[in-house]
Amino acid sequence: MKLRLKVFRYDPATGKEGYDTFELRCEEGMTFLSALQKIKEEMDPTLTFRHFCRAGICGTCTVYINSFPKLACREQVLPYALTGKEVVLEPLDKFPVIKDLAVDHDSVILKLKEFRSWIQDFKGDVRIPPEISLRVEKAADCILCSACQSYCPQVLEEDYAGPLIFAKIYRFLEDPRETCKDIRLTDAVREGRLYHCLSCNKCNNVCPKEVEPATLIRELMTYIRGDGEENS
Ligand code: SF4
Ligand code: SF4
Numbered sequence: 001m002k003l004r005l006k007v008f009r010y011d012p013a014t015g016k017e018g019y020d021t022f023e024l025r026c027e028e029g030m031t032f033l034s035a036l037q038k039i040k041e042e043m044d045p046t047l048t049f050r051h052f053c054r055a056g057i058c059g060t061c062t063v064y065i066n067s068f069p070k071l072a073c074r075e076q077v078l079p080y081a082l083t084g085k086e087v088v089l090e091p092l093d094k095f096p097v098i099k100d101l102a103v104d105h106d107s108v109i110l111k112l113k114e115f116r117s118w119i120q121d122f123k124g125d126v127r128i129p130p131e132i133s134l135r136v137e138k139a140a141d142c143i144l145c146s147a148c149q150s151y152c153p154q155v156l157e158e159d160y161a162g163p164l165i166f167a168k169i170y171r172f173l174e175d176p177r178e179t180c181k182d183i184r185l186t187d188a189v190r191e192g193r194l195y196h197c198l199s200c201n202k203c204n205n206v207c208p209k210e211v212e213p214a215t216l217i218r219e220l221m222t223y224i225r226g227d228g229e230e231n232s
């Protein structure tokens, strides 16, 4: 079975951008990352994309596949090839393209620093009850793949922190070792524009790790109303 891939290309040296189409044989168990590697090895060594773990853990290989952000190393090509239609691969939307499918993640890194994505005032030897641990783990499962951040319609607003950042704020707010909970909530509302979230759930739908950022955002809003006191 043949797989036709239409891949976005951008050459920073010339500023030229467009699409190249590649046709390759679909192999059993082939992912989009292995398809890209095959193209790079056998057809076009200049094709540029990011990857590292090949196991859905590092979050570096996210690309748009037919307009949806997906981890290239996890997404199987077979269901797409079975349709017989060309598949379009593009870089993450709302991120500056460095070359082809590789984008610049600096905006996320800067925001992670701005919102201090670490425990700010660590008080050691705190017992973490299992139910709280479960909630922290869910948010901590985020692999920083930026799928949600790219797909969120509100991220176009310059001051909106975005689902990835709110998932991190929630993660540290829930952690009993964190004592700066009020500062986190103030940051989320004032600096992150928490209430600009449309609750559209797009971020929940594209998250490959089921972190459910939109659900966590709604829980942050519950905290602010005071209903979350019993959880702290
Ligand atoms: S639910 Fe909120 S954060 Fe998630 S995609 Fe929609 S606007 Fe963005
Ligand atoms: S919350 Fe999910 S989609 Fe967003 S960056 Fe983390 S793992 Fe990726």
Ligand code: FES
Binding pocket: 050, 051, 052, 053, 054, 055, 056, 057, 058, 059, 060, 061, 062, 071, 072, 073, 074
């Ligand atoms: S290569 Fe690490 S998540 Fe895909």
